[in-house]
Amino acid sequence: MHELSLAQTICEIVADHVTQGQRVKTVVVDCGPLSGVVPEALEYCFPIVAAATGMAEAQLDLRRLTAPASCPACDAQFDVDQLWATCPKCEHVPVTVVGGTEFRLKEIEVDDV
Template sequence: MHEMSIATAVVEQVDAAAREHGADGVAKVRLQVGELAGVVPSALDFCFELACAGTLVEGAVLETEAVPARAKCSPCGVEWAVGMPPDLGCPHCAGGDVELLAGRELQILGVEWAEDPTGVRADRKG
């Protein structure tokens, strides 16, 4: 299950950033996950919770943004939703010279630090 390695990597990066910024904890982690990234959202949620144990990320909410897969035909310029299972043949000219425009994303979009005892909250986006 590669969702565990993904969750562990995300938690390690966010925990390190929280420590670097002097945050007391993390309230929310936002991830962008492409349709073709091969990630099962429910498995990622489960693994994220396990990976957070004992870190500054423990108790944080994982929010995922799904990115639909899109492709573009190089010869005719037509763009289309690839879908699942992926259809990488051009629906217009039946060509196979295509460019995948979106759908493989797997990145941290943002982190919301937990409020500290003074009520101040810092956000890190990007």
């Protein structure tokens, strides 16, 4: 499962950034609809991996981003959930997708014990 290794990578990065005596509270991850990541699968895997890496209390705050796009034919602006989307206004294909592939660890919230 792809998301399991992503969860492991996230936990490794988090572990590298916290020092001893800090307890990870929240891990904020941005996830675009075109990133190829299944958010539900990652949310399922994260607590398992976090517990296995000594961060049982860490919560994953997975922020689902949108993928903004525009239509080169009629200039309509809209959000898409796939790369090969159709313009909702004039049905033009292809549309210009300008985001949504993001997948990044954004913030780590810690508590000093």
